[in-house]
Amino acid sequence: MPQDNQFLPAHASPAFPPILSPRVQVPQRSISDFHLQHNEQEQHEPPPSLISPAFTPPATPGTGTPALERDAPSVLVDTSLEPPTDHAARLVEKLPEVRCEVRARIPTTNGKEMFLYLYKNDVDSKEHLAIVFGHQIRSLSLDATRPGETERDRMIRGAYVGRLHPGRTTSRVEQIRKEAFPQHGATGQAAPQSGGATTTSTGIKQVFSPFKAEQAAENGEIGHAAPQSNGIPTEKVEHPTQGGVNDATVVKKNAPLVRIHSECYTGETVWSARCDCGEQLDEAARLMSLPTNIAGGAIIYLRQEGRGIGLGEKLKAYNLQDLGHDTYEANLMLRHPADARSYGLATAMLVDLGLGGEAGIRLLTNNPEKVRAVEGPGREVVVKERVAMVPLAWQTGGKTGVQGEEVEKYLSTKIEKFKHLIG
Ligand SMILES: Nc1nc2c(ncn2[C@@H]2O[C@H](COP(=O)(O)OP(=O)(O)OP(=O)(O)O)[C@@H](O)[C@H]2O)c(=O)[nH]1
DSSP, rough: OHHHHHOSSSOOOOOOOOOOOOSSOOOOOOOOGGGOOSSSSTOOOOOSSSOOOOOOOOOOTTSSOOOOOOOOOOOOGGGSOOOOOOOOOOOSSSSEEEEEEEEEEOOOSSEEEEEEEEEEEEOOOOOOEEEESSTOOOOOOHSSSSTTTHHHHHHHHOOOOOOOTTOOOSSHHHHHHHHHTTTOOSSOOOOEEEEEEEETTTTEEEOOOOOHHHIIIIIIIIIIOOOOOOOOEEEEEEETTTTTEEEEEEEEOOOEEEEEEOOOOHTTTTTOOSSSSHHHHHHHHHTSSSSTTOOOEEEEOOGGGGGOOOOOHHHHHHHHHHHTOOOOHHHHHHHHSSSOOOOOHHHHHHHHHHOOOEEEEEOOSSSSHHHHHHHHHOOOOEEEEOOOOHHHHHTTTTTTSSHHHHHHHHHHHHTTTTTTOOO
């Protein structure tokens, strides 16, 4: 039976027992806290479980299961108030052009679904990806109509609303409406066929995606779906004066959760315990698929292996690490920057997914430079909150998560030299 704490098969992180607790309390840590092989009775006891260990939550895919969540610590951020630092990530001067070529629904081994979006761009020939959780997040470039394409073409490249099924003939919502209300024909307000734009009081241009409105209609809000930009969903509320569910909507303030993840073949595919990359990918997916995460989420998966130096060079760096150098020095010895990544593609993909603008995002990272870099040259994306990625081994006193002397050294170098803030 799938459980909420096991969204994807854990590559690097064994299953962690669910905890019904408020936020994880993360004490200020020093480097010595990395050493996990000491007596477990010391300060690294896992947080107490508030539910019986014998309790197995019911988890029927797609239905409301108890919100068994292990939340992550977070801090509010406002980079416009912060001075630049010495560790500045490579900032792009101009956002690249990106286009979502295709997306598909991915049912997962844990019963939940997500959508995989494949992007092309004008700066490299790689296929960067967005792993999207929640129907409210859609790609403007995918949904835009393309010259000469048929409805079948649109469905094949994933530019459809709702769910595909044998016999479906249109990418749009009309057929879904007819199937839902055969006796009445299409009900509710017609969805516009082309996008429009409005300007908010803050001056941010909001692009209206007809597909978001269509999606809302397909989700059961036919007739009163309010279009929203920036991925913020609307939610029906119980109106006190009328005593029932009515047409009123409220905009949920929760910003979508975003993780910018750089490819790591070793950590994600061949079970390397030199880093915690596989564990971080699992954890990001788990947090985004929690039922309480109503604003949805997206993992932007960038093909910048080895902090941008590529797999071959990273393997050389591993040999230098076995020769006694840390991950920072090893890159420099190979004549690469300590971190050769840039995040312009991520910013452009977030904007395309409707996650740009003042509504903001919550970014899962320990890397303060990533926060600044992801916002883009014109602050096209606004990071409202940084959500920490605390290694599972820290959270559980070494009972689970990636462990070993290599990952300890990797994490301590991230704190000492890359100035990461874990917690
Ligand atoms: N060059 C190099 N790259 C590494 C090494 N270990 C892991 N990586 C790469 O580092 C990247 C992982 O970094 P991320 O997890 O995206 O992010 P981060 O900047 O470390 O910060 P977080 O967002 O807090 O995780 C992946 O591309 C890995 O392949 C190493 O020893 N050397």
